[in-house]
Amino acid sequence: MSATWPISPLEQFSQRFGDLVALLRADPTNDAAQDLALETCTAIANSQPIRLEAGVEVVGEEQPLSLKSRLLARQVDVISISPGVEEEELLRLARALSHDTAAIVSSPHINAQLIDTVVPSWNGLTLMDGGAESFTPPRDGGDRRHGADRRDLLRGVRYRGQERRRAERRVTGERRLVLVKHVATDVQKVHERLGRAIKESDWRTALHLASVQLQTLPAVPYEDRRRQSILLKRLLTPAAYDGIVRLALADPVEAGRAAMVLRWGGLDAAEVMLKVLMEAESVGPRRILFEVLGGMPEIYPIVLPYLLGGATHEVRHAAELAGRLRNPAAIDPLKRRLSDQDERVRAAVIQALSEFPLGEVVESMRIALASPSPSTRFAAVDAIGRRRALGFAMPLLSLLDHERDPHVWKAAVRSLALLGTPDALTGLARLALVKRSFLTGKGCSVEQRTDVVRALAQIHGQGIRATLERIARETEEPVRSEAMRALQEPMSAAG
Numbered sequence: 001m002s003a004t005w006p007i008s009p010l011e012q013f014s015q016r017f018g019d020l021v022a023l024l025r026a027d028p029t030n031d032a033a034q035d036l037a038l039e040t041c042t043a044i045a046n047s048q049p050i051r052l053e054a055g056v057e058v059v060g061e062e063q064p065l066s067l068k069s070r071l072l073a074r075q076v077d078v079i080s081i082s083p084g085v086e087e088e089e090l091l092r093l094a095r096a097l098s099h100d101t102a103a104i105v106s107s108p109h110i111n112a113q114l115i116d117t118v119v120p121s122w123n124g125l126t127l128m129d130g131g132a133e134s135f136t137p138p139r140d141g142g143d144r145r146h147g148a149d150r151r152d153l154l155r156g157v158r159y160r161g162q163e164r165r166r167a168e169r170r171v172t173g174e175r176r177l178v179l180v181k182h183v184a185t186d187v188q189k190v191h192e193r194l195g196r197a198i199k200e201s202d203w204r205t206a207l208h209l210a211s212v213q214l215q216t217l218p219a220v221p222y223e224d225r226r227r228q229s230i231l232l233k234r235l236l237t238p239a240a241y242d243g244i245v246r247l248a249l250a251d252p253v254e255a256g257r258a259a260m261v262l263r264w265g266g267l268d269a270a271e272v273m274l275k276v277l278m279e280a281e282s283v284g285p286r287r288i289l290f291e292v293l294g295g296m297p298e299i300y301p302i303v304l305p306y307l308l309g310g311a312t313h314e315v316r317h318a319a320e321l322a323g324r325l326r327n328p329a330a331i332d333p334l335k336r337r338l339s340d341q342d343e344r345v346r347a348a349v350i351q352a353l354s355e356f357p358l359g360e361v362v363e364s365m366r367i368a369l370a371s372p373s374p375s376t377r378f379a380a381v382d383a384i385g386r387r388r389a390l391g392f393a394m395p396l397l398s399l400l401d402h403e404r405d406p407h408v409w410k411a412a413v414r415s416l417a418l419l420g421t422p423d424a425l426t427g428l429a430r431l432a433l434v435k436r437s438f439l440t441g442k443g444c445s446v447e448q449r450t451d452v453v454r455a456l457a458q459i460h461g462q463g464i465r466a467t468l469e470r471i472a473r474e475t476e477e478p479v480r481s482e483a484m485r486a487l488q489e490p491m492s493a494a495g
Helices: 009-027 031-045 069-074 085-096 167-172 174-199 202-219 222-235 238-250 253-276 284-293 297-309 312-326 328-339 343-353 358-369 376-389 390-402 406-419 422-433 446-457 464-474 477-495
Strands: 048-052 075-081 110-114
Touching: 009 069, 009 085, 031 085, 069 075, 069 085, 069 284, 075 085, 085 110, 085 174, 085 343, 085 477, 174 222, 174 238, 174 312, 202 222, 202 238, 202 253, 222 253, 222 312, 238 284, 253 284, 253 297, 284 312, 297 312, 297 328, 312 328, 328 358, 343 358, 343 376, 358 376, 376 390, 376 406, 390 406, 390 422, 406 422, 406 446, 422 446, 422 464, 422 477, 446 464, 446 477, 464 477
Parallel strands: none
Antiparallel strands: 048 075, 075 110
């Protein structure tokens, strides 16, 4: 009676891992057998270190699908696997070994050492691929048909009998089926790891995995894409969105990736972002939330309550969002807020109204220009210049005739320079030439006229040089010096 010797863990791992590589190469659709082999290999590798050596090739000894044959075929010398390895790492290694050209790379728990190959040379010339006619890496023999399979060899024309067409190629292609299976496996593994990260409140890992899942979704077949999206939405709870938002605010490096995930989250993510945004009066790092929410037009219904009945800082934030969303339904609620007692609210409302077509808000802008509050007039003047509202050149010139606040006056001059219309140019030139009269009180002071010349120097158009030359001739110091400097700057830049 012969004794039965127990199989060592290394031998058992080699057998099961070799089975996995053979299944991936010869029977890629056998999911049950692959999962069983992968689970066994992972359990063994986590119990002790594993070292796989290719050894020496002996002609006729090895089977084509054995693990040793695949190691030798892929020029692998030694593979070291340390405890803690995950199923994804082993599966990635097995896929690479089962393929003829896929790259074999190391991972945190797997170290693959390749055999150093010596390229023969003759008289200093390198012989590549044994003098083959093509240097293109060969494809796997079963992944797709060859050119001869697509042509009638007798007539030399394309053979249309069994050719797959249109959507059928995306569903029934042999190579496509293998890719779809691999994508499904990756999606499932990432989904499981994302669930663990969310459960452990590891928001940085959760954000990374969620972005990977979103980038993988386009590769999922259309029939399964909706189901995968629903599963991902179920994982991303309000608590998960809150953690991602807090991470984006604390780490600007993650802001771009967080913006992609939050935009995809739709209204669920928008409600969390609004809640975080409305927590503080100052914007600060929360500016990223305005950028994300401003690109989601569907959120207007949940922004409107803050605009109508929120606290002061909530109304300001809601007004800025309404301006970014540019929903025409927000014009009337914004106009009603023009009479708010808080000047910061009025300023935010004016900036928001300036984002809409000026034909719909022109009367509101005129009301703001005539407001008794300097901050409200300043906001209106600044909004006109920022939007290049050419039709407001004359109202701004009329404002300058009686404006007494220096900040509003300078802002109006800057806005006229930004408009750059003939009316604005003529009006600014008149302001620069007319001195202040003590008897009538009309005209501008020397400081104001100097500011006007600086604004004129920023205008690029016909007639501006002649205007500056006239100012240099007809005005006194220091207005003349400012005009001369403006005339010399273009010449200095050109020289």
